Amino acid sequence: MMVGIAVSTNINGDNAEFLCHADETLLDVLRDRLGLMGAKEGCGTGDCGACSIILDDRLVCSCLVLGAEAEGRRIETVEGMAQGDQLHPLQQKFLEHAALQCGICTPGFLIAAKDLLAKNPDPTEEEIRFGLAGNLCRCTGYDKIVRAVQDAAGVMRGA
Amino acid sequence: MNFDPSHSKRSFSSVGTRPIRPDGVDKVTGRARYGADFNMPGQLVGRILRSPHAHAIIRKIDTSKAAQLPGVKAVLTAADLPDLTNGDAAMYDILDNCMARKKALYDGHAVAAVAAIDARTAKQALKLIEVEYELLPHVTDVDQAFAPDAPLINDTIFTTGVDPKPDRPSNVSMRSQFGHGDVDAGMARADFVVERTFKTEQTHQGYIEPHACVANVCSDGTADLWVCTQGHFVYRQHCAELLGMDASKLRVTSSEIGGGFGGKTHVWAEPVALALSRKAGRPVKLVMTRDEVFRASGPTSATSIDVKIGALKDGTIIAADATLRYSCGPYAGAWAEVGAMTAFACYKLENVRTVGYEVLVNRPKTAAYRAPSAPMAAFAVESAIDELAKKVGMDPVDFRIRNAAQEGTKASYGPVYGPIGIGPTLEAVKNHPHMKAPLGKNQGRGMACGFWFNFGGQTCTDLNIGIDGTVSLAVGTVDVGGSRASLSLVAAEELGIDYSQVRTVIADTSTLGYNDMTDGSRGTFSSSMATISAARNAIKILRERAAQMWDIPVEDVTWEKGHAVAKGETHGNLPKLSLKEIAAASGTTGGPIAGHSEIVADGAGVSFATHICDIEVDPETGATKVLRYTVVQDAGKAVHPTYVEGQYQGGAAQGIGWALNEEYIYGKDGRLQNAGFLDYRIPVCSDLPMIDTQILEIPNPNHPYGVRGVGETSIVPPLAAVANAVSNAVGVRMLHIPMSPPRILAALEA
The missing domain is CATH 3.30.365.10 (Aldehyde oxidase/xanthine dehydrogenase, molybdopterin binding domain)
Structure with a gap:
């Protein structure tokens, strides 16, 4: 029989503790054990980016990380982006530009864009396109997503 | 209806603005909350066992070991889903597709299911189910399945639409024909004729959210279903019919939907989840994996299409003829019929004929995909039209303008058009700066038109x-x-x-x-x-x-x-x-x-679009890059223009993926070889340029505000627009979609 592994981690600034199996993904832990359903499973193989999170300042697919690996780490998910009722500039610009249609990929795109802008506050269109190439969107054709990220980058730079 | 829906000219204060969406x-x-984001107390995890064989008789299923595994609460086979369809062939096909009854008809066909206390136990239980198959010869290619000596998939299928009725079964479930005039006499008068055969491969809608539902059947006969669907009332009807319930006893709630594009219009796992819940006496959550989504749900038809078009010296199309073969999976469909209706719908034609054949293959049951059947027919016709324009010596836009359908034109599929947008979209394209922009080495420009009925x-x-x-x-x-x-x-x-x-x-x-x-x-x-x-x-x-x-x-x-x-x-x-x-x-x-x-809601106005595409081909690798893309489409009246643009851009992107990358690849063993997003590659952000849009508003006379549907037409022109661009860039007519690098290299070397 499987025995649970006790894990202590930090999610969106709050300490979190959970038990998980050795082969359980971090995505399953977030969704099924911690009730954080913002990260989505689109493929389970790291190809679609819908489960993107930031783990110790690194963008990862949470379906490719084990829950046990979260021990002592810092996790950022889409649920932590807004401060109270104040949306993050990326969230606000995604709404204003209609950068989502069905919205299933949106949490992953927001996290990937946040990571991109943290590393490159003034990206070119090409840098945005390559920076977000790990996230699949089937609805928008990416046009409005790129524009929303460009616009949010300007706001975040104070431009 | 007790109100007058006809269009009246008026000014708008809210309609036409671009507020933030309420959700x-x-x-x-x-x-x-999407399909998989909902849970119920005491819920079980459902999982489906699928056939690894393309075509096989199911001799025996032994579920006893799975049922005995601790934590397994229900095991289900077709025996638990009795046939209640009362001779309704379409419903029987849905039932058989949800759970194979006598034969497994494709790689991925459901054969059994379990409900267990967790995913680990459910997966383990699937491995304990023993299925004895007797393998049969299979066929997955549309042309091979069409051939008279092909392995027979269903011996009760006799081609309909032919007189006399055939005396033996075949893989062709239906022949349909549309058109008017005398095509052979018209063709005899033509000064220029183009005749080509085109092929398109099977694609998937590729929604990012896998199918997901939570089913809860109570012992008092009432039930609830939470599900991602494009039509919860239709799902309720299908599930109730298949399970022998009153529709009113089943409440279906549609979750937020993570993309559908036609692929979430059919039940697959939902009746199975309800039957598992009924058997186990507990709620059951059933979520497909991506592998299952590719193997068992979705795909569009693969096609093979013959086109022959003749024109007079003055640029008038004098005759147009097409024969279209569409795969429909292992069950009868009506996909070629729709392709045959749409093929020449953009044009004003004296003599036109289209013949469609539905072809059964050992692949998943074909489902609707955004303007279903139209993009493939448009690829064939718009490619041939481009070639014909060159033979006549006319600009491809002018050639199309000369032959475009107008108000009062009798459509090739029968009705007479009201006010329509094909001419205006072509004029807008002719005057668009995109058409005048210079092109570099190895670059090409293509344009194409598209039509969709709307509903x-x-x-x-x-x-x-x-x-x-x-x-x-x-x-x-x-x-x-x-x-x-x-x-x-x-x-x-x-x-x-x-x-x-x-x-x-x-x-x-x-x-x-x-x-x-x-x-x-x-x-x-x-x-x-x-x-x-x-x-x-x-x-x-x-x-x-x-x-x-x-x-x-x-x-x-x-x-x-x-x-x-x-x-x-x-x-x-x-x-x-x-x-x-x-x-x-x-x-x-x-x-x-x-x-x-x-x-x-009668009177959905028909919709037309014209697209322009610039591409660059790398002659060494055969790789293609889309440099610039423009969509011009009639919306009737754009209620929220930003979301109308979004529909135009999204359809174009899907069409570009179809044109260049996406295809189901089957091995000789009849198994799908690329059931994942790594190997079935949909366009990513770095594959595409910005997609320019121009919204035209030619009011639909049958809607108070003039609205026409806008969601589907945008996927119709891209296959042809990209193909025309590639053909112009490399100087070879591209006949096979997708134009993946190996196919482009082969065309260059031929």
Whole structure:
């Protein structure tokens, strides 16, 4: 029989503790054990980016990380982006530009864009396109997503 | 219907603006609940066992070991889903597709299912189910399946639409024919003729959200189903029929939907989840893996199409002929029929004939994919038209303008067109700066046209006015891409109030009358028509209440900009009453105020688009890069222009993926080799340029605001537009979609 592994981690600034199996993904832990359903499973193989999170300042697919690996780490998910009722500039610009249609990929795109802008506050269109190439969107054709990220980058730079 | 839906010229204050969508904040904060984001107390995990064989008789299924595994609460096979379809062949096919009865008909066909306390136990249980198969010869290619000596998939299929009826079964379930005039005589008069055979491969809708549902059947016979679907009323009907339930006992709630594009219009796992729940006596959550989504759900037809078009020296198309073979999976379909209807719909033709053949193959049951069947036919026809324009010596845009259908043209599929947008989109393309931009080495430009019927269908809305004067609008068409915003705009427009005063929700099947699903680009078209009708019914009551409050005849009360206004010399000086004031008095004037509407939304205006595409081909690798892309499409009236643009861009991107990358690859063993997003590669952000859009508005005479559906037409032209661009860049006519690097290299070397 499987025995649970006790894990202590930090999610969106709050300490979190959970038990998980050795082969359980971090995505399953977030969704099924911690009730954080913002990260989505689109493929389970790291190809679609819908489960993107930031783990110790690194963008990862949470379906490719084990829950046990979260021990002592810092996790950022889409649920932590807004401060109270104040949306993050990326969230606000995604709404204003209609950068989502069905919205299933949106949490992953927001996290990937946040990571991109943290590393490159003034990206070119090409840098945005390559920076977000790990996230699949089937609805928008990416046009409005790129524009929303460009616009949010300007706001975040104070431009 | 009891209201006049005809278009009237008017100015708009809400419609045509671009507010933020009402479901937006939930979607950017991770709070929106999709199919897999719902749980119930005590729920089990459902899993489906699928055939690894393309074609096999199921000799025996032994589930005893799985049933004995601790934690397994139900094991299910076709024996648990008795045939209740009463001779309804289409429903029987759905039942058989949900759970194979006698034969497994494709790699991925469901053969058994389990419900267990967790995913680990469920997976383990699947491995303990023993299925004895007897392998049969299979066929997965549309042309091979069409051949007379092909392995037979279903011995009860005799081709319909041919006279006399064939004396032996085949893989061709239907022949259909459309057209008018004398094609052979017309072709004999032609100065120039192009004749080609084209092929397109099978693609998947590629929605990012896998199918997911939670089913809960109670011992008292009532049941609830939470599911991602494009049509919860249709799912309710199918599930109730297949499980022998009264539809009213099954409440279906549509979750937020993570993309559908036609692929979430058919039940697959839902009846299985309900049957598992019924057997286990507990709620069951069933979520497909991506592998299952590719193997078992979705795909569009693979096609092979012969086209022959003749023109006179002056550029008039004198005859057009096409034979279209569409794969439909292992069950009879009507996909080639639709392809045959759309093939030449853009043109005014004296002599035209299209013949469609539905071809059974050992692949998943074909499902609708955005303007189903039209993109492949458009690829063949628009490629041939481009080649013919060159032979005639005309510019491809001018050649199409000369032959474009107009108001009054008899369409190749039968009806006579009203006001349509094909000519205007072509004129807009002719004058677009994109057409004049210079091209570099190894670069090419292509353009192409596309058509889609659009659909109306059964629709029902409730518009409830609260006692504070704000409005709740309940609709039954699932919101796949922003329709709650557009329907709030329409309600605000008709009532004369602010957008912020309306909240639109998608009602479940127990709280609203039947609605057809969100397909055929009908969401905003049909529900806006029902919303206008419901709002007009509410305004009638609001006027009556105001008349009562003023104690004047209702004929003297009009409704203007959200207010009741008294008319005439006697009452003209009464101060107007706002909706808010009338609503606040409802307790003493007759009770709550609401407007309802139940309609068949007839008169969906047909839709046309013309696209321009620039590409660059690397002659060493065969890789293609899209450099620039422009969509011009008629929207009738764009209710929320930003989301209309989004539909144009999204369809174009899907079409580009279809044109260049996407295809189902089957091995000789009949197994799908690329059932994942790594090997079935849909376009990513770095594959595409910005996609420019131009919205034309040629009002649909059958809608009060002139609205036409906009969702589907945008995927029709891209296959041909990209193919024409590649053909122009490399100087070789491309005949096979997708134009993947190996195919382009092969074409260059041929």
